Amino acid sequence: MGDAGTAGTEVGFENTADEAWGQRAIELYESRQLQVQAFNTEGVVSAQVWGSCPRCGHDLDIQMTLSAPVITWRGGSSAVSRRKAADIPNVVEVGCGCGLSHPGAPQHVTGCGVSFRLPTEPPAA
């Protein structure tokens, strides 16, 4: 860590889930520079994360679908019933999705490589 939050493609690619970046992400989240909105509509859980990447500082806009109907071979009542549907998780895992290629990144990989977790509840005012 050391080049936090400065926009620029000069930040090299690094596959990291370092705690320090997680902390930085939480700071950005609390200052509302990094935001999360989660949905649970009829059992389908999805979330959108947008704001600044804690590592490269580029703008993120990540849309995640967190639940999907899966065909199973086990019997019983419907696994997609609204009552049994998964609830919104407390945290979501986010990877840098700035869409830009960073030096040293594998081919066709965009983003600076950082991944971190963010709470889905809005930050305390």
Added chain:
Amino acid sequence: MAVPGNLPVPPTPSPEAPAGRPRPVSPADHDAFDALVKDSVSSVRSMAAAWRTGLTALITLVTTGIVITGRTATTSLAVPWRAAITAAIGGGLALALVGLWLALAAEVGARVRLQTLDDIRAHHASVQAYLVGQAAAASRRLQTARTVVGIALGLLITGVLLTWWAPAAPASPPAYLEVTSHGGTVCGTLRSADGGVLRLSVPGAHQPAAILLTMVTNIAVVAGCP
């Protein structure tokens, strides 16, 4: 999902890693889950199509048996049994239609609705999540269809079993005979007409009335005796 592109695996925590350290998700898992999400609508519809075909075949099998047996199996039954069989088979056929309708709706959709991007974004994080919601709704409808068809098959099979085991209605004479002879007129049901003697069971009399055939001047079939 959250990690874009084909990012390599974030560092896996060693067994000595702090307990609070989150377990990373591999990019391969992210990609696999993405594929699962993207294919969810088509896979659920394929499943609905297969179920619809299977349910149709099952219902066709059962109803064909009922049609072949036809009403001959029920016309000889007492009215309460016939009513029960009619209710079971009629209810079964009605529910089978409802179930197949639901299965069809799960396969191809039920309604066309105009949606704006804002409408979708008001309830979902993305259009992809909305499509997953449609797939989940189709799954729920298919589950309802399976339940309804299951009840329908139960009713149809109950109806068929009732035709096997229901007692036959007591035989009743189709008509009475009114026999006129030189000695008068006698009305009753025919018991026998052999040995030159006609025997009639007369309502209210224990012994059958016997009339010599040579004495008979007229025989009439009547709906009832006076």
